[in-house]
Amino acid sequence: MDLSFSKEDLAFRDEVRAFIEENFTDDLRRKMARTKNGYLDKEDHITWQKRLHAKGWAAPHWPTEYGGPGFTHSQHFIYDREMSAAGVPLTVPFGITMVAPVIMKFGSEEQKKKYLPDILASNVWWCQGYSEPGAGSDLASLQMKAEDKGDHYLCNGSKIWTTQAQHADMIFCLVRTAKMEKRQDGISFLLIDMKTPGIKVEPLVTLDGPAEGKQEINQVFFEDVKVPKENLIGEENKGWTYAKYLLEFERGNSYSPGLMRSLGKVRKIAADTIVDGEPLAAQPEFQAKINDVETQVRAMEYTELRIFSALSNGQNVGPESSMLKCRGTELQQAISELALEGIGYYSMPFVRDTFALSNEEVVGPDYAPPVAPYYFSLRKASIYAGSNEIQRNIMSKAVLGL
Known part of the structure; x- marks a missing residue:
């Protein structure tokens, strides 16, 4: 294992520092100094992420074929270290870090073309629909149903602890499409437009806040929500495989x-x-x-x-x-x-x-x-x-x- 940095790595470090100096404005610094969790208003996050996108650094871990910068692993480490040391806004992970790798690996070509460019440019915001009341760490016990109705699924149930759901345009959800002996089977991975009729977002107010509209987590309810079949990732009833792949990136x-x-x-x-x-x-x-x-x-x-x-x-x-x-x-x-x-x-x-x-x-x-x-x-x-x-x-x- 070689832990030393090359001259090219050190030059890259200087480039990252110069970018931070130019783009991490006094206004953003002031706001980040007061945040407890790295989350700012959606507008501020979009401003920062679009500056990263203009530089080509919005998605450091993406392959170059999808718009990633082609960092080496040492550059990844340097990038993370310098950004953390400066205290820049967090990149909201649900699109770029979590669902995007799943779409890249298991999605259709049409899905890749439809979703990945907008994720990269921060034009579309995502949230994660995994946990449910009674199905958190024991995620395989989830009960949200997605019934096959021919050209669409009809979804009923709820998701909980959904971070930033109040700002999201899309949600990626694990849903139960079949009852099988092994609980991990019969789960599918759906992409759902948050503007679909039947979706309701309710805030979950925690001990540390918030002011109205600024809470971190929510519960999302689905009542007879129609989801087109083309929004299914991969194969039906294989969602557990895709979920485990995603969690490698989350953890x-x-x-x-x-x-x-x-x-x-x-x-x-x-x-x-x-x-x-x-x-x-x-x-x-x-x-x-x-x-x-x-x-x-x-x-x-x-x-x-x-x-x-x-x-x-x-x-x-x-x-x-x-x-x-x-x-x-x-x-x-x-x-x-x-x-x-x-x-x-x-x-x-x-x-x-x-x-x-x-x-x-x-x-x-x-x-x-x-x-x-x-x-x-x-x-x-x-x-x-x-x-x-x-x-x-x-x-x-x-x-x-x-």
């Missing part, structure tokens, strides 16, 4: 760049917080905590580099995505706990929204408002995309053969 992200940036914030908080007459950062007990977490983050970084090295030799992410998801989310939570400890009583004026667009004066340092909301928001990180307990089951079977 197998690079965590270490964002973790290092979050640790940097904690160190600043600890340096500014005075306890018993000295900075919290100077106190041995807190130093031990933050150094322990940093050691784990460094180990995570080298694990990711090993995986990227394997990818460069043509291997898939596979069950390693479950390992990344477990450690990445656990470290996110650990760092958020250190930040909350460091900010102390300044976390008490609890901010109920991302504060991204607010001009209200904050109590305490400028970086204080998102700390408590970020901590509470991250309690779900070890549950979504398949709970960490489920990921350990996957690893025990696929990696250890238990």
Whole structure:
């Protein structure tokens, strides 16, 4: 495994930094400094993603034949690290990162031509319809029905914890098209227009917010929703295969760049917080905590580099995505706990929204408002995309053969 960067890689790093300096405006920086989860208004996300698209970087992991930039694996790592270090807006993943790879691998040529260009250009926004009431980590127990009506499916049921559904134009859904002995069979993968009659989006208001229209998650109801047969991905009743393929991309992200940036914030908080007459950062007990977490983050970084090295030799992410998801989310939570400890009583004026667009004066340092909301928001990180307990089951079977 070669972990060194070439001269070309370093030149690419400088190019990324120059792009960030030019395009990550003061207005976007101000808004991102107040967000608890990386989500801004849809308009701001579109603005940022269209700037990436103009550069050719909107979809770093896409093949060049579909509009990807053709990054090497080291360039992918550099790109993720520099973007995370700068704190740029997140690329909303549901289109570019999640459904697009499924369409590329399993979709028809007509579906590729219809959907991929608009996903790349951020002209169409997507959300994910996987979990249901009673079918979260046990996703195979889903009950949303799609009845075959000849030229279309008739869909009834609901999806829950649907992030950004209130802004989405399309939703990709797992639906039950047949009752079979094995629950994973009889599931199909549908693309559904959110403007179709019979779809209703209801907000799910969480502890950390929101102001009206800015909530993160929703429940989506489907009542006699007609979905054309041409919106079926691949074969009927084979959706579980496509769902597992998608989850490799949802779980197998690079965590270490964002973790290092979050640790940097904690160190600043600890340096500014005075306890018993000295900075919290100077106190041995807190130093031990933050150094322990940093050691784990460094180990995570080298694990990711090993995986990227394997990818460069043509291997898939596979069950390693479950390992990344477990450690990445656990470290996110650990760092958020250190930040909350460091900010102390300044976390008490609890901010109920991302504060991204607010001009209200904050109590305490400028970086204080998102700390408590970020901590509470991250309690779900070890549950979504398949709970960490489920990921350990996957690893025990696929990696250890238990």
